[in-house]
Amino acid sequence: MSAVNPGVYKAILRVREAYPFDVGCFLMRFLPYMNTIGTVTMLTLSGFSFFVAGLVSSTIALATFFISPRVSKLVDTHGQSKVVPWAALLTVAGVVGMAAAVLLHAPEWTLFAFAVLMGCSPNPPALARTRWTYLIRSGRLGNAAPVMRTMFSYEGVLDDIGFMFSPSLSVALASTVAPIAGMLFGAIAFAAGAVLLMCSRGTEPQPGWDGSFADAAGEDFAHRKSVFRTSSVVRVLFVLMVFVGGFYGVFDTSTISFSEEIGDTTFASVVLMASAVASMLTGFVFGMIRLRMPQYRQLVLFAAIVGIAYGTMALIDSKLSLFLVGTLAAFAYAPFLIVANATCERSVPGDRLTEAITWMNAGITCGMAFGPTVSGTIIDNFGPELSFDFGALLALAIPVTALLCFRIIKRNVRDESELTIAYSSKDEAC
Numbered sequence: 539m540s541a542v543n544p545g546v547y548k549a550i551l552r553v554r555e556a557y558p559f560d561v562g563c564f565l566m567r568f569l570p571y572m573n574t575i576g577t578v579t580m581l582t583l584s585g586f587s588f589f590v591a592g593l594v595s596s597t598i599a600l601a602t603f604f605i606s607p608r609v610s611k612l613v614d615t616h617g618q619s620k621v622v623p624w625a626a627l628l629t630v631a632g633v634v635g636m637a638a639a640v641l642l643h644a645p646e647w648t649l650f651a652f653a654v655l656m657g658c659s660p661n662p663p664a665l666a667r668t669r670w671t672y673l674i675r676s677g678r679l680g681n682a683a684p685v686m687r688t689m690f691s692y693e694g695v696l697d698d699i700g701f702m703f704s705p706s707l708s709v710a711l712a713s714t715v716a717p718i719a720g721m722l723f724g725a726i727a728f729a730a731g732a733v734l735l736m737c738s739r740g741t742e743p744q745p746g747w748d749g750s751f752a753d754a755a756g757e758d759f760a761h762r763k764s765v766f767r768t769s770s771v772v773r774v775l776f777v778l779m780v781f782v783g784g785f786y787g788v789f790d791t792s793t794i795s796f797s798e799e800i801g802d803t804t805f806a807s808v809v810l811m812a813s814a815v816a817s818m819l820t821g822f823v824f825g826m827i828r829l830r831m832p833q834y835r836q837l838v839l840f841a842a843i844v845g846i847a848y849g850t851m852a853l854i855d856s857k858l859s860l861f862l863v864g865t866l867a868a869f870a871y872a873p874f875l876i877v878a879n880a881t882c883e884r885s886v887p888g889d890r891l892t893e894a895i896t897w898m899n900a901g902i903t904c905g906m907a908f909g910p911t912v913s914g915t916i917i918d919n920f921g922p923e924l925s926f927d928f929g930a931l932l933a934l935a936i937p938v939t940a941l942l943c944f945r946i947i948k949r950n951v952r953d954e955s956e957l958t959i960a961y962s963s964k965d966e967a968c
Contacts, residue, residue, distance in 0.1 A: 672742075769885060783902035793860065
């Protein structure tokens with residue numbers, strides 16, 4: 539059973555103290571979403587080969603995968619205000635340095651050095667979701683606190699907006715103003731967002747604020763192991779997100795290839811834009827629904843829905859089937875990500891949420907790094923139809939993995955009632 543409340547987003551908008559950090563994190567989103575296509579566009583328009591541009595772009599993705607979760611662990615341990623400015627400075631220095639290397643025709647190895655610096659980026663979606671969780675779970679907002687699912691839906695919509703417009707904006711600026719214009723715009727937006735985030739000190743979670751949930755190993759707060767090592771649910775979510783990033787990257791690549799094969803290259807942009815809009819709208823509506831079932835069942839349910847939905851990629855053989863599959867399957871994408879983020883929040887202490895969500899995003903990054911690479915090989919040798927089949931297998935691996943790990947998820951994901959009791963007990967103790 540479920541309940542629908544169209545007015546739930548009013549509670550989000552009434553939290554005026556959240557405006558600065560939410561706007562800041564939204565601006566910070568532009569650069570990470572621009573990195574792949576923006577870097578390739580900047581380098582190819584500047585005379586570099588697609589091979590070099592692809593390697594540099596992959597270096598950014600790999601650096602982000604290895605470095606960003608460590609940055610988030612430092613954020614959880616020492617606080618956002620002590621870590622984010624330095625990480626943001628390194629990230630912006632990487633973008634500016636790469637732009638300067640392009641203008642000065644510096645040796646190619648310098649591009650890879652600056653790409654590694656760009657991987658030091660703090661994770662904007664994780665930073666925003668952690669602040670919201672702190673405001674809601676700590677009791678700072680009292681009875682006016684929004685529902686957690688609504689918050690995750692709201693942040694998911696912001697993710698989709700950034701994901702939709704950032705790449706196209708970077709390409710437009712690079713092609714009409716200057717090759718470096720798109721990435722420099724992303725760096726400026728990132729820096730401005732980081733400043734706004736740091737100005738909102740009153741909403742910053744203090745390290746150890748969620749001390750009522752001690753680590754299972756009883757380890758000292760300042761010397762905790764990575765949440766990836768200590769939380770089995772985070773590891774499961776990471777694997778699920780690898781498959782999500784994999785099938786999504788395959789779908790994008792195969793859609794472009796299929797459109798080129800039929801001689802209508804603009805059709806790819808129509809399909810990808812329609813799927814993004816469908817995902818954004820569904821995420822917004824999903825935030826109004828309050829499902830009355832345990833969180834672990836929600837994860838398995840929506841894992842099955844998104845897996846089966848994108849598993850229909852195996853049926854694509856025409857423009858109509860591509861459009862229908864791309865649009866209809868996208869309705870399942872946002873709800874799954876919202877439920878996955880909520881599951882992550884229910885399985886780790888609040889003061890470890892930044893790192894946990896960053897590991898989830900790192901899984902998507904990892905999937906989007908290998909998915910298009912394998913897909914490209916399949917397309918070159920067998921055509922886009924078989925590549926869609928490969929993407930369908932990756933999608934179907936999501937519900938299979940969730941079912942195989944069902945006991946792990948059930949055992950380690952807390953219900954809302956448990957959280958309410960725990961935080962109420964904590965407040966009384968204080």
